[in-house]
Amino acid sequence: MNDSEFAIETHGLSKEYADRVVLRQIDLxxxxxxxxxxxxxxxxxxxxxxxxxASLVRPTAGEVRWFGRPTAIPxxxxxxxxxxxxxxxxxxxxxxxxxVFSGRMYGIDQPLAAANRWLAEVHMSEHANRFPMHVSxxxxxxxALARGLLHEPRILLLDEPFAGLDDAGTIWLTQRLxxxxxxxxxxxxxxxxxxxxTELTDRTxxxxxxxxxxxxxxxxxxxxQQGRQARVA
Amino acid sequence: xxxxxWWIIHKDLVSEFRARRVWPAMLxxxxxxxxxxxxxxxxxxxxxxxxxxxxxWLAVFFAGMTAVDRSFAAEHEDGCWQGLKMLPxxxxxxxxxxxxxxxxxxxxxxxxxxxxxxxxxxxxxLAHAREMLLISxxxxxGMAAVGSLVSALAAGSGRSGSLLVLVVLxxxxxxxxxxxxxxxxxxxxxxxxxxxxxxxxLGAFDIIFVTAGLxxxxxxxxx
Numbered sequence: 001m002n003d004s005e006f007a008i009e010t011h012g013l014s015k016e017y018a019d020r021v022v023l024r025q026i027d028l029x030x031x032x033x034x035x036x037x038x039x040x041x042x043x044x045x046x047x048x049x050x051x052x053x054a055s056l057v058r059p060t061a062g063e064v065r066w067f068g069r070p071t072a073i074p075x076x077x078x079x080x081x082x083x084x085x086x087x088x089x090x091x092x093x094x095x096x097x098x099x100v101f102s103g104r105m106y107g108i109d110q111p112l113a114a115a116n117r118w119l120a121e122v123h124m125s126e127h128a129n130r131f132p133m134h135v136s137x138x139x140x141x142x143x144a145l146a147r148g149l150l151h152e153p154r155i156l157l158l159d160e161p162f163a164g165l166d167d168a169g170t171i172w173l174t175q176r177l178x179x180x181x182x183x184x185x186x187x188x189x190x191x192x193x194x195x196x197x198t199e200l201t202d203r204t205x206x207x208x209x210x211x212x213x214x215x216x217x218x219x220x221x222x223x224x225q226q227g228r229q230a231r232v233a
Numbered sequence: 234x235x236x237x238x239w240w241i242i243h244k245d246l247v248s249e250f251r252a253r254r255v256w257p258a259m260l261x262x263x264x265x266x267x268x269x270x271x272x273x274x275x276x277x278x279x280x281x282x283x284x285x286x287x288x289x290w291l292a293v294f295f296a297g298m299t300a301v302d303r304s305f306a307a308e309h310e311d312g313c314w315q316g317l318k319m320l321p322x323x324x325x326x327x328x329x330x331x332x333x334x335x336x337x338x339x340x341x342x343x344x345x346x347x348x349x350x351x352x353x354x355x356x357x358x359l360a361h362a363r364e365m366l367l368i369s370x371x372x373x374x375g376m377a378a379v380g381s382l383v384s385a386l387a388a389g390s391g392r393s394g395s396l397l398v399l400v401v402l403x404x405x406x407x408x409x410x411x412x413x414x415x416x417x418x419x420x421x422x423x424x425x426x427x428x429x430x431x432x433x434x435l436g437a438f439d440i441i442f443v444t445a446g447l448x449x450x451x452x453x454x455x456x
Contacts, residue, residue: 054319055319056315056318056319058455074321074322074323075321076321077319077320077321078321080319082316082319084312084315084316085312086311086312086315087311087312088311088312088313088315088316089311089313090244090248090313091248091252091310091311092247092248092249092251092252093244093247093248097247101240101244102316102320104236104237104240105237105240105320105321105322106320106321107236107321132311147316
């Protein structure tokens with residue numbers, strides 16, 4: 001599978017909408033087994049960059065590669081899991097049915113068994129037959145994470161994953177992400193929370209006005225400083 | 234591809250069966266339009282034969298678009314559409330699945346409206362059943378294809394509803410006219426070369442609209 005040592009590479013990635021430039025010439029190369037945090041103020045381009053990395057947003061210029069391959073190949077999307085700010089769960093399907101549908105779409109053998117296994121993993125088995133609107137945001141976030149991991153991706157992208165989680169949910173998600181990083185996944189997440197970035201991530205990328213300002217292996221002081229800069233931006 | 238196609242259709246039908254928010258509204262609108270038209274038709278039988286086709290297909294168009302419009306609007310709730318776009322499936326599979334669901338909605342509508350229109354117009358349905366089946370089979374795919382394509386575009390731009398009918402109606406005028414003319418000739422018993430040429434035209438519209446949808450859908454769903 002691996003044509004490149006990097007899980008994600010971007011070359012000259014730019015994105016413009018009609019009235020504004022959101023990303024300018026982003027060059028990134030991220031290997032596996034690490035947690036990378038995209039930081040920046042509102043409108044810095046974090047979510048757009050994450051969308052480009054997920055192939056959801058088509059760049060105006062430049063390209064994204066997953067393991068050295070172009071993202072336009074539908075089968076390559078199996079390598080990517082994503083947990084967005086919204087749950088992306090179908091409201092008329094139960095939590096279990098949402099996972100089974102996703103499993104079927106990814107061609108997983110025995111999608112029902114896989115869904116049940118992941119329901120247990122995220123401690124949601126007893127809520128499996130409930131509909132998304134009948135559970136809390138934290139529970140939906142757990143199911144969204146289960147759906148993002150159901151097909152065993154190599155890259156996990158998360159957009160503001162801690163937003164709306166209570167303390168228990170935050171601790172649980174932090175532990176899960178560390179476990180996944182140790183299992184070899186590249187985890188790329190956006191957050192406004194400098195303290196969380198310090199605690200969790202191995203590398204921080206700071207975006208300012210669509211430009212990548214800093215990419216660093218960071219210690220605590222570094223991350224805090226980058227967090228402050230990102231807030232100012 | 235085949236499995237993806239069937240599971241998306243299954244998901245959409247299960248969702249509609251549970252929510253019942255599109256098909257009942259579509260069927261109710263169709264019935265209301267049929268009743269309003271019939272109340273205004275104080276005509277002789279041979280005059281009714283001339284206009285029933287046009288009224289029938291206008292009713293199918295307007296009521297059908299309510300279902301077609303919602304086929305993508307529902308996907309945009311809570312970001313589901315972005316989730317669907319991340320799945321390892323081709324855009325053509327997604328388009329064909331959505332087209333099929335819309336086609337089923339249009340056929341369900343016609344199962345209700347064709348007997349209703351014939352009954353209210355006091356025309357013998359059974360005498361024209363085979364012809365009506367053929368017209369229905371050929372008129373609906375083109376309508377569903379254009380509707381699916383424009384609905385995806387409209388839902389992406391957040392302008393479902395008003396934009397759909399405005400864009401789809403001009404595109405579908407030839408198809409609605411052909412279906413209406415086929416129906417008029419059928420109820421007047423004129424199954425001749427002219428009728429077959431209209432039927433061939435319906436088939437040609439289907440091929441053109443479905444092909445155009447397959448080619449353009451990728452661009453229609455782009456953010």
